[in-house]
Amino acid sequence: MSIKLIATDMDGTFLNDDHTYNHSLFKKVFHQLERHNIYFVAASGSSFPRLQREFKDYVNKMGFISQNGSVIHLGNQLFKSFSINQESLARVIHVLDRFYGPNDINQLVISTSEKSYVDQGMSAHDFAIVKIFYEQVERVPDIRTIFRQRPNENFTKLSINFANHISLKKVATTLDGYLPPSLIMENSGFNTDLIGNAVATKQNALSILQDHFNLQANEIVTFGDNENDLGMLAMTEQSYAMKNAQPIIKMQAAHTTQNDNNHDGVLQTINTLIKNNH
The missing domain is CATH 3.30.1240.10 (Hypothetical Protein, Haloacid Dehalogenase-like Hydrolase; Chain: A; domain 2)
Structure with a gap:
């Protein structure tokens, strides 16, 4: 089963409790993602400028779902946003x-x-x-x-x-x-x-990207740890709740990561998926 897009929540999922991540490991993983034409998407409740800072060396090569799905960027370009009356x-x-x-x-x-x-x-x-x-x-x-x-x-x-x-x-x-x-x-x-x-959710934003890239649900991998990730996790059979997530989140996801967010859980899982699928 090929993977064409990976979307991950940030805080409590991709980022550790200090709001940082393993940059050297990410560099290696991102190189593998590029090699296999897998698009990486950061999906967060926080803002796009914050995500720009976190991934400053990779911005033009990835996508961003910010503010829980209210704003979508492809690289630095605003792709879609949902305003509030x-x-x-x-x-x-x-x-x-x-x-x-x-x-x-x-x-x-x-x-x-x-x-x-x-x-x-x-x-x-x-x-x-x-x-x-x-x-x-x-x-x-x-x-x-x-x-x-x-x-x-x-x-x-x-x-x-x-x-x-x-x-x-x-x-x-x-x-x-x-x-x-x-x-x-x-x-x-x-x-x-x-x-x-009301339509600005991570799930809807990811669905918009799915249509844009013409992807099947089983070509998408999702990671999350919280209630606002549930819709995104429900979209694909390749969904992963974090080891540190609450039991109700793990029940909704197809899989649970072996490592938690403080031990590179997302990056280690991606490494394994690439080895097993490519």
Whole structure:
């Protein structure tokens, strides 16, 4: 069975817990992928500028699904993005303010395909964390009025990192009845929910790339560790949940990696797949 595309989640999957990866091993694996004409796709809840930084030496040779499927790049070129109606975004902010106070939310980030915005009142600690995942971040005087201040921006995603005392399951129960039907909310790990266009999922983004490259489902390999990866994992019989993933994720995937994300689980599995399939 030939492999033509490999798509992997980033944090908790491809990246270790320090948000880094084995660059020397990746260089060797990527060379093998090129040799066998296998296209590599990074699929993440974070932003494209962050992924550009992570793969700066390989950007033009791979694809990127960022913001949980809201933005798709082929190399440096924007291929497709799904914007959010600004009225809907403003409604989400209103609902958040109704149910949650400043001690309940650590980070509120609103993004376009290339840039992210946070409130100028965000602490230096939280701003440093946001920079890890979003890279191109600008502070604005009041994040809650950004839609009025920038009416021509194409916003693509809203990210809410809740404090540890907030249960994401309770958040889902609370907000489901209030979110406009044009939006979807997904758990992206780290007690973070991402809200975006209802069709902007990793699964849909990967389906778009599948059609673009005219691939069969069994020619795609996927890796993931979290709820927002489930749709992507369900697309192919060559799906891998990480050894460090929760049991429910492992149950949905066809396989589980032998190594976890801190021991090159994705790269070791790709190595094995290339040896066995080519």
